[in-house]
Amino acid sequence: MKNLKNKKAIITGGSRGLGRATAIAFAKQGIDVGITGRNEDTLKATVAELKGLGVNAEYEVFDVGNYEEVKAGIDNLIKKLSTVDILVNNAGIAAFGTLNDMPVEEWSKIIQTNVMGMYYVTKEVLPYLIDKNEGDIINISSTAGLNGNATTSAYSASKFAVIGMSESLMKEVRKNNIRVCTLTPSTIASDMSIDLGIADKDSQDSVLQPEDFAELIVAGLQLPRRAMLKSAALWSTNP
Secondary structure, three states, X not given: OOOOOOOEEEEOOOOOHHHHHHHHHHHHOOOEEEEEEOOHHXXXXXXXXXXXXXXXXXXXXXXXXXXXXXXXXXXXXXXXXOOOOEEEEOOOOOOOOOOOOXXXXXXXXXXXXXXXXXXXXXXXXXXXXXXXXXXXXXXXXXXXXXXXXXXOHHHHXXXXXXXXXXXXXXXXXXXXXXXXXXXXXXXXXXXXXXXXXXXXXXXXXXXXXXXXXXXXXXXXHOOXXXXXXXXXXXXXXXX
């Protein structure tokens, strides 16, 4: 198992849910972490928690769907961390409704955040990984990106796109010793899932928890550099 201590990671949507759990799991491995989000209060609270685990932790407030904000925010984070080795593209939003009933603005916002946001952040981080000829990019899709369902057209379209973009990037940058992994979790009791009413925060024995998925991310990073976790899905043992 590869030692991850002193690596530098950026996690989008890093102050809540899966992003926060991943940041904490990274900190326990000795990884310095930079997190992004739109709520400065939750970012500050998570950074304080991470620093309490003995690592350097930084944050930047921006909307991943705004390219100018992404450029400035990622540049600031990398300066604060001094470099970057790992990117976790976790930020995302969801809403459900039939294709005809969902407002055009909401449909567009989901695509802008989940697809263009991932593209913007990756575009700004990738040159640093190429320059050092090593790195890891973990892109969070969903089982909704494997199968569409009624009322999930916008979210599924965005997560299908994430898989296609991620797998294409993987084939582009293998020659640069950069591993790109696409993860497709089923329902996790994250803040977003709980807010949408598709997960119950009290059902810890029957619903996947953010910490479960964070463990999978760490395990993938700990593989020897000759090995790459191309994709993985994590499901609850309870139907």
